[in-house]
Amino acid sequence: MHQTETSDDQNSRQAAKPPLRIIISRGSDASSFTVRPLMAALAAGTCMLVIGGYLAAAGYMMLREDNSDTSRLTQAAQTRFYEERIAKLRARVDEVTSRSLVAEQRYEKQIAALKKRQGEINARHSRVADVLARAAESGLTIAASDPLPVAKPRPALAFDATLAESTEATGGAMVPIDASVDMLGLRGSMGGVAKKADRRTPASPEKATISSEPTGASAGLRADSVIMSRIDSALDVMNRQSETALDLIAVAAERRIARIERVTSSLGLNLNVDGDGVGGPFVPLTSVSFDARLARAEKAVAKLSSLRDGVKSLPFGSPLEGAHDYSSTYGPRLDPFLRSPAMHTGLDFRAPIGTPVHATAAGTVVSAGRKGGYGLMVEIDHGDGVSTRFGHLSRIVATVGDRVDIGEVVGLVGNTGRSTGAHLHYETRLPSGTVDPELFLNAGEKLSGIL
Structure with missing residues (x-):
């Protein structure tokens, strides 16, 4: 009974409160309106909701902008990183390409030089072959594998003893x-x-004897270098063979010339076909040019040929x-x-x-x-x-x-x-x-x- 009365008292007191009256005046004009508490509460709640939504939206936008800035910075950093990587790779590619071009040009020059040298050596071989042919006509030959001449035979004395009248x-x-x-x-x-x-x-002419798995670009370069080296070595051998042949021909011909002149001079004969004097400082063969070797060999062979022609007319x-x-x-x-x-x-x-x-x-x-x-x-x-x-x-x-x-x-x-x-x-x-x-x-x- 007591609780019921209290609730009724509260309701009666609330009903007894006057409603909120709002008066708006402008000059002589005035207007008023009454706001009920419930409507005021609703209005306040709505305002609060609007303000909260605005604040929430503003915060969201601010957070979103921060995230966007962070994303843009991250993306920009990644972009710079990849651009630097790409630039380095391009620089590396350019370097490799440049090296390849330089290497290619170098090998082309080497090949051109080898071709030129091979042509010169082939020309030398041709000239040497001509000298060898003329030397062979003079009875002087250079062989790669022929054995040295054996000792000359000594046939036994023989005569026909049946003709006694011829013995004295x-x-x-x-x-x-x-x-x-x-x-x-x-x-x-x-x-x-x-x-x-x-x-x-007469015995046969004397003969002087002359007792030919990595992979990749680096592997290719090494293989090319090996091939170039082998070709260069082969050309060196060919050149030495030409020079050696000329030296042998010259020395052998000069020895035969000296032998012929020594033998014929003992008979009181002078077969000096050119009359040239000789002399000069000693120069080792290793420092003599190919042309000098060739000139010496040609001169010796020519003189030997002339001497042999002259000797053939002697009994x-x-x-x-x-x-x-x-x-x-x-x-x-x-x-x-x-x-x-x-x-x-x-x-x-x-x-x-x-x-x-x-x-x-x-x-x-x-x-x-x-x-x-x-x-x-x-x-x-x-x-x-x-x-x-x-x-x-x-x-x-x-x-x-x-x-x-x-x-x-x-x-x-x-x-x-x-x-x-x-x-x-x-x-x-x-x-x-x-x-x-x-x-x-x-x-x-x-x-x-x-x-």
Whole structure:
């Protein structure tokens, strides 16, 4: 009962409160309106809601702008990062491209240089081949694998013992001399006979002997470098081979030239075809240019060829094949018929009748017939006043005017003329007179490897 009364009292007190009256006046005008508490509360609540919504929207917008700024800054930072990365990558690509271009240009230059060098070496090889060909024509060859010549053969002495009448055969034209027998040291024509070591045909020309898995760009560059190096090394070898061949040709030719001049000078002959003096400071071969080597080799080969042509006209060959003894040598002796001192102007080769007689050098037949004590005789003019005579022949094969080569048969051994038996009388003549044919035969033996 008490609680009910209290609630009624509160309601009555609230009903007794006057409503909120709002008066708005402007000058003489005034207006008023009454606001009920409920409406005021609703209005206040609405205002609060509006203000709260505005504040919430403003806060949201501010937060959103902060997030956007942060996102933009982050994006800008990432953009800068990637742009820097891209710039570095581009710079790296440009660097690699530049290096590749530089390397390509370098290799192109190297290839061009190698091609040029190869062309020069090929041209050198061609010139060297020409010198080698001319040297071969002069009997001088360079071989890569040919063995050195073996020792020259020494055939045994041989003669036909069935012809006893030829064992003491001598002869020749009578040429008196004014000297005592004791002073001249004469050899008896029928007594002890001087023997000569065997003769042999010229040997073949001497020959000088000359005892050819990484991957990627870096791997390709290394492979190219290796290939370039190998090509360059091969070209070096080719160049050294050319220079070595020229040096060998020059040295071998000069040695043969010196040998020919040394041998011919001992005969009183001068075969110096150019007359050039020699001399100068010593310069090692390693510092000599290719052109100097080539000029030296060409000059030596040319001179050797000229000397060989000149030597071919000298009677260095043997008139008889095989080995034959002498029945009488060149020089003073007792004449076999008169038994008085006389000069024997040639060599008497003991040989059977009918043995072929060969020209000892190239020349022209100037006499072919019977001539006094020579009997049947052939004389060959070799030029420059050098001539040879072949006497006591049984038959003459050549005729006057014939051009004969070394080794060509001009007659047969016989016993005609002033002769005591079958043999060949062989003479060698210079403008100054007769000379010992044995000197030429010895010279021919020394030069056999050259001729």
